[in-house]
Amino acid sequence: MSAKIIDGKKVAAITRDEVREDVEDWLEAGHRPPFLQVILVGNDPASNVYVGAKTRACKEVGIETDTRQLPDTVSAKELKKTIQYYNENSEVDGILVQLPLPSHLSSHDVIEAIDHRKDIDGFHPMNVGRLTVGQPSFRSxxxxxxxxxxxxxxxxxxxxxxxxxxxxxxxxxxxxxxxxxxxxxxxxxxxxxxxxxxxxxxxxxxxxxxxxxxxxxxxxxxxxxxxxxxxxxxxxxxxxxxxxxxxxxxxxxxxxxxxxxxxxxxxxxxxxxxxMTVAMLMKNTLLAAKKSIYPE
Missing domain, CATH: 3.40.50.720 (NAD(P)-binding Rossmann-like Domain)
Structure with a gap:
């Protein structure tokens, strides 16, 4: 036996096309484009590559995005203050803090600082807990x-x-x-x-x-x-x-x-x-914009 290949590129392309069509319908209904805010701490080459791939994918499906780059010396207090600013910004639908973080920062604390309704990565304890008990949530x-x-x-x-x-x-x-x-x-x-x-x-x-x-x-x-x-x-x-x-x-x-x-x-x-990971990030951002999981 030789295995059949599961083509993630193919399925991801189909998923992105579906998201693109859904975004177009969303805009035609008079809504603003979905918006993803990325926070990048430091200048790690791999993280830069991953963020670049995610933001390009956003643009391809009609999701607006911005990357806020902070120095790798940023304090936990300042990072959380930045996250809180985007939590309170009604024009921001999803927040993504690129991991890993510098060693002096706790990823658990930083993830928990994100409003769970904007946690399109699905990492927040609220989303993890709701998944575990079968309630609607953003899925990792x-x-x-x-x-x-x-x-x-x-x-x-x-x-x-x-x-x-x-x-x-x-x-x-x-x-x-x-x-x-x-x-x-x-x-x-x-x-x-x-x-x-x-x-x-x-x-x-x-x-x-x-x-x-x-x-x-x-x-x-x-x-x-x-x-x-x-x-x-x-x-x-x-x-x-x-x-x-x-x-x-x-x-x-x-x-x-x-x-x-x-x-x-x-x-x-x-x-x-x-x-598929990137494609599902696009899908979660659109769901956040629609307030499909956590209605206002």
């Missing part, structure tokens, strides 16, 4: 994007054994909740593995659906999965590669070549989950 963009992939490719989750490797607040925990809950569309039996899990293979080998978001290149190999498994590789890691002009290659948390020989479906890296 990467897990939401994974569910869009399931939907597009008609990959069933009901009654399946889903194993999530990685327990981060951004991906692992929310995707495990969504997979397990009936009202989120999952209806799967879910196991969450992390760095303290003993005998990881004993868990991954039983998975019908395997979501890997551990941030460790080639962690999962072919002998660790069963025939027919659906593999969602969220990892994106740089590994040295002298054959590449840049001197590195991007690989996932799965050893693609060995795992694809046993999987029924698999996401590539890059081009799998990553594009």
């Amino acid at each position: 963009c990467t897990p939401a994007g994974i569910f869009e992939l399931f939907k597009y490719y008609s990959i069933p989750t009901k009654g399946k054994h889903a194993v999530v490797v990685g327990a981060s607040d951004i991906v692992g925990r929310p995707i495990s909740v969504m997979l397990s809950k009936e009202d989120a569309g999952g209806k799967a039996t879910t196991t969450v593995c992390h760095k303290y899990t003993k005998d990881l293979t004993a868990h991954t080998i039983s998975a019908d659906i395997l979501v890997v978001a551990a941030g460790q290149p080639n962690l999962i190999r072919g002998e660790m999965v069963k025939e027919g498994v659906v593999v969602i590789d969220v990892g994106i890691n740089r590994v040295a590669d002298e054959t590449r002009k840049k001197g590195y290659s991007l690989v996932g948390d799965c050893h693609f070549e060995s795992v694809k020989e046993k999987a029924s479906w698999i996401t590539p890296v890059p081009g799998g989950v990553g594009p």
Whole structure:
């Protein structure tokens, strides 16, 4: 068996087209364009790239955006003051603070400072909590994007054994909740593995659906999965590669070549989950503008 490829670029393009059409309808109804405010602390090259990709995607679908760049020496008090300014600005629909932050700043405190009604990343404790108890909320963009992939490719989750490797607040925990809950569309039996899990293979080998978001290149190999498994590789890691002009290659948390020989479906890296994350950010921003989740 050789796995079918889950094309995240294709599905993300379809999602962006849908958002673009919805934005056009929103404008024709007499509303102002949705507005996303990005806050970037410092000058980290990777963060600059990610912010650039997000703001370009906004412009492509008709969402207006602005990036407020702050020095990496900014104090927690000053950063929260900036966030509060945008919380109170009725012209700002969504607020995105690009992570990671400098070490002297607490990402938990900063995320909690964002008005949960403008938290289009879906990271605020209010949104996480509401997701957990089945109430309307902004869903974290990467897990939401994974569910869009399931939907597009008609990959069933009901009654399946889903194993999530990685327990981060951004991906692992929310995707495990969504997979397990009936009202989120999952209806799967879910196991969450992390760095303290003993005998990881004993868990991954039983998975019908395997979501890997551990941030460790080639962690999962072919002998660790069963025939027919659906593999969602969220990892994106740089590994040295002298054959590449840049001197590195991007690989996932799965050893693609060995795992694809046993999987029924698999996401590539890059081009799998990553594009969906940005597309769902656009969708959440439009929902924030419409006040669809938290009506005024």
